[in-house]
Amino acid sequence: MALASSTRASALSASVARRPPLSAFRRASRARHGRRARHAAASAVDTVPLGVDGGAYAKELASALDAVRLASELCQEVQGQLMRMDEQAETKEDRSLVTLADYAAQAIISWRIAQDFPDMTLVGEEDAEALTEGGEGGAETLNKVTNLVNKTLKGHMGEKAPTLSSQDVVDAINRGQSTGGPTGKHWILDPVDGTLGFVRGDQYAIALALMDDGDLKVGVMGCPNMPKTGEVLEFQESYAYGFSPRLVSKMLAGDSLGWYKGCIFTAVRGKGAYMFPTDPTLKFEPVKVSVSEAFDPRKAKFTEPVMKANSSQGFTAAVATNLGIECKPLRIYSQVKYGSVARADADVFMKFPKAGYMEKIWDHAAGVILVEEAGGTVSDAGGAPLNFAGGRYIEGLDRGIIAASSALHAKLLDSVAKSWSSSQL
Template sequence: MSYAKELQVAELAVQRATLLTKRVFHEKAKGTTSKDDKSPVTIGDFGAQALIINAIRKNFPDDEIVGEEDADDLRQNEPLRSQIWELVQKTKLDDDAAEAVLGGPLKSVEDMLDAIDAGKSAGGAKGRIWALDPIDGTKGFLRGGQYAVCLALMVDGEVTVGVLGCPNLPVDDKAPLDSSIGADQNDEEGKGVLFSAVLGHGATSRPLSRAGLQPSQPISMKPLSDITQATFCESVEAGHSSHGDQAAIANKLGITKQSVRMDSQAKYASIARGAGDLYLRLPVSKTYQEKIWDHAAGVVIVGEAGGTVTDAFGKKLDFSIGRTLSANKGVVAAPKAIHAEVSKVVIEVLSSK
């Protein structure tokens, strides 16, 4: 299957949601609250989730959705609820045909809250299930770094469609990565990319737009004949990924370049288009489980761009179990030709601890 309609709806829904997140990105006060795990959530997270889930429900009413947020706190917080509703009402694409594809606006505050709460699926191995992270990299979003709006469709546990909206990445696929890209960013002219992939059909990038979809071009990972020249990406937050283990792996591989630290699935997007080469996210805890919405879109985009993504021990990431990757630990993403070499060193370093 080509999943043409699913891809179109996902791309337009993510593109429209980035308009909302960009509006919040420029505000000093982002309506931030804390969840039970102490991670931050903003009015942008809630608003983007409402818009995207509304579009999915209008087009694919029988599909399930695994979303990161829920509306429990909003039902008790009228000022925050009103802020989000105002944002949602203001956000639309400057293209009536594109808006029609998405199924029209949310009709009321209750409609908005119900849309947010429609992301409570438990996930699983059967049927069509969307994985949504309305703002991946919220800490990056808050500090003015990288973030991504992420949406993927899983069919019987296999990720088949993936879309990433990265408002602060350069449009130019050939723009090199350097250590400054993780902080002090903006979405000015020349920034803002929509990355997409369908399983078996390749990966693309295109500029984000306020209207319909712009022309796309295929992307691919960079051929890497000398692994010592690789650029590797990792998370900014030490709580998300073991910087020490990753430095040891880079050293064993002979990589001398400084790592590029950035938040969100912008890392997957950056290596998929050849701006970087490797993405390492190694476990910091024996009990931590990765969330499916933090990886699903990026995994299919990297895979379709010529890469391989496994966990830290070489196992395929299993999205069929539920809301987390409970059968996996960590992430290693690299071009197919060198993934086995990288994976071998990762296992050596982790096994020596």
């Protein structure tokens, strides 16, 4: 059953209507492109006008968007291979394909950013140890990763594409070992967020953010299976995006689905949040996205992790009931959840992991700035903003993570407090 929400659909079209005329966008991007083209002559890659204002971080935004687009194309190819295989989920072959995507996506993003920012530091999920010290199996995987990276570069850049050596790929992956911290600029990357969703042909994300002196400034999130609008939400015992699971196998059936091949979200501090199609051949102007404005708990949706192991679904249900939410949850793999809140498919995101679980910064950085720039608020269960500057983990997180429109966030905090005192967590 497709569940279209007319209020959300009109909220989205209202935010589209508020955008400046297209000609202004084109003039602005042409002007930026001109400036960039002059002093980016040494770069191996062309910078394409984006149609969104990156302000002081325009160059970082352009670089990150191109990098995430490369990785999205790469992941779509690998997930396509997975979906064409035997339908049995999670075979050993599945696992090794996922691993290829993890390494190759980190390699291609790290390489791409370094073309524009040679001294960049990266806090990335993966390292290449298993490839370089994993004997024959490791060498074989490295070979496959290198071929995949080169094939994607060729598909994206054509004749101008460089051919990376396996050592280039190892170096690019291993750049991700930074521990970040409160000073200077650090990129934060989860090359494939939501591994289980990826294996199942369902939602996953490529999540890249830039932190500058401890504050998130840029976020780019590739959501290669996220449809253009939430109107394709399907309801069974909980909500999910339509076509899933095994969404990709259906997408491979034809190109007419266009935007249903996925979205890329961008956010720059103070400059708002936008959505692009993953497919660069679709010539759409970026769409400004905003969190839901009105809040009627009886109609609100909340989103949470699919897996019970990652968050207490009993507790989130109690909080939802306390708030007056009647709807079943929208359960989504990966940071696509933040995308759902940012464009008002869902009103609330909640995650309450087991006590003692340490959240990694790359699992949240891109999603958090996306929701914030779409007009929302993200905090821990005590109301404090998440701390991305304490190393590879989010330090001092109080119980869980909640995200919502700013107006609703205070009510949500209150409901969490009430539900907590009567729970056994």
